[in-house]
Amino acid sequence: MAASGVPSGGSDGTEGENLSPSPPDSSSGGGGGGNADRRQSKRISEQSSWEAKDSEGKDYLYRLGQEADNMNIAVGARQGVIDDLFVGNFLGRDSDIVFDYRQKATRSFQYLQGDYYIAPAFMDKVACHIVKNYLVDHLDIKVPLILGVWGGKGQGKTFQTELIFRAMGVEPIIMSSGELESENAGEPGRLIRQRYRTSSQVVQNQGKMSCLMINDIDAGLGRFGNTQVTVNNQIVVGTLMNLADNPTRVSIGQRWRDSDVTHRIPVIVTGNDLTTIYAPLIRDGRMDKFYWQPTREDIVNIVHRMYEKDGISRGGVETIVNLFPNQALDFYGALRSRTYDLSILKWIDEIGGYEDLSRKLLKDYKAGKLPTFIPPEQTVEALVESGHSLVKEQELITNTRLSKEYMKNLDG
Structure with missing residues (x-):
C-alpha cells in the first residue's frame, strides 16, 4: 500500500507515526528511504503538526482522538501544539479560540440592576x-x-x-x-x-x-x-x-x-x-x-422594593397586598405590566394605527422617527384596577372548563 501513501498501522497509535517525514523505525512498518520520501510528499499541509508526539512518544493527534472530551477546540489554538494553521496573527500567537465561549456558560447577573429585597x-x-x-x-x-x-x-x-x-x-x-x-x-x-x-x-x-x-x-x-x-x-x-x-x-x-x-x-x-x-x-x-412560602412581611418588603422607584409608598403597597391576599409574588409584578396596556395602545394611535405597524416598529422606530414612548405614572388606584382585571381572568380560567364543553357531545 506504499504507493497510495496510506499507512497500515494498527490501533496502537503507530499510524500517525507513518506520516512523519523522518526515517521510519521498525515499529512503523516502513521499508526504506524511498518510502519515506513518498510519505513526506503525501503530507496534507506543510503547516501541519501531525508528526508531533506526546509525552509517551505516541502520535499526539491519534491519542487526542481516543479521548472523547478532548477535541482540538477544547485544547485551544496554542502555537506548535495542535496546528499552527488555526492560530493566526489575528487571534494572537497563543490564544484559546473557545475561551470566551466557555466563559458565557456562567451567569453574572449584570441585568439585575437596583436594590432588591432578599428574604x-x-x-x-x-x-x-x-x-x-x-x-x-x-x-x-x-x-x-x-x-x-x-x-x-x-x-x-x-x-x-x-x-x-x-x-x-x-x-x-x-x-x-x-x-x-x-x-x-x-x-x-x-x-x-x-x-x-x-x-x-x-x-x-x-x-x-x-x-x-x-x-x-x-x-x-x-x-x-x-x-x-x-x-x-x-x-x-x-x-x-x-x-x-x-x-x-x-x-x-x-x-x-x-x-x-x-x-x-x-x-x-x-x-x-x-x-x-x-x-x-x-x-x-x-x-x-x-x-419557600413567603410571609406577609416578606411579600410587602419585596413588592415595596419593586414599586419604590415608581414612588409607591409602603402604605400603598400594604393596601394592594390586603386587597389581593393569597396571591403569588408574580401577581404583583404583573400588576405593573398591566398598567402599561392603555399607554401602549395610545402610542400605537399616535404613530398611525395598526396599519403598516411592522415596518414602523422594525425600521422607523430604530431610526428614531417615531415618538418616544412615555411610561404611565404609577398610582395605587391604577395598580388596584389592574389587579381586579387579573383576578377576573384567573377566575375565568378556574371556573370555565372549555375542554369539558368541547367534549360533552362525545360522552356516552
Missing part, C-alpha cells in the same frame, strides 16, 4: 448550603450536595436565588428543565456532568465561587399520573444521584486519570412539588430541602 430565611438557607459544601473537608458531618428549593408557583424561588448569587459573588451555571430531555439517549445526563465540570473549572481557573442550578426540575423529572418515563429521565436521575454520592469524580467519557479530581460543586434545584421526583434522589443524605 432573610431564604438567604440563610442558600448561603449555608453553599458554604457547607465548600468547607466539607473541614466539617465532621454529612453534607448533602443538592439543595431542593420548592414551593408554590410564582413565589420568586429562582429570582431570590439569583439575588443571593449576586450578593455572594457566585457565578453559577444555570440549566432549565427543558434540557433534561433529548432525542439522543444519554445526552441530558452527559450535559449535567459537563456543566458540573465546567462549574468546577470556574472555581479552579477564575478563583470564584460557582454552583450548578437546575430550574423547575419537577417539570423535567416529575411523574404525573400516566406520564411516560424515558431512558433520559432515568439517566438524569442516576446522574444526579451519582454526583451526590461521588461529587469529586465526574466523568464525561474520558479515560480516568488519578489527577482528574473535580472540585465539589454545590447543586441547587427548584421545583413546585418534589414528591413527584424519584424518592431515593431526594433522601436526606443526597438532598437538603427548603420549603
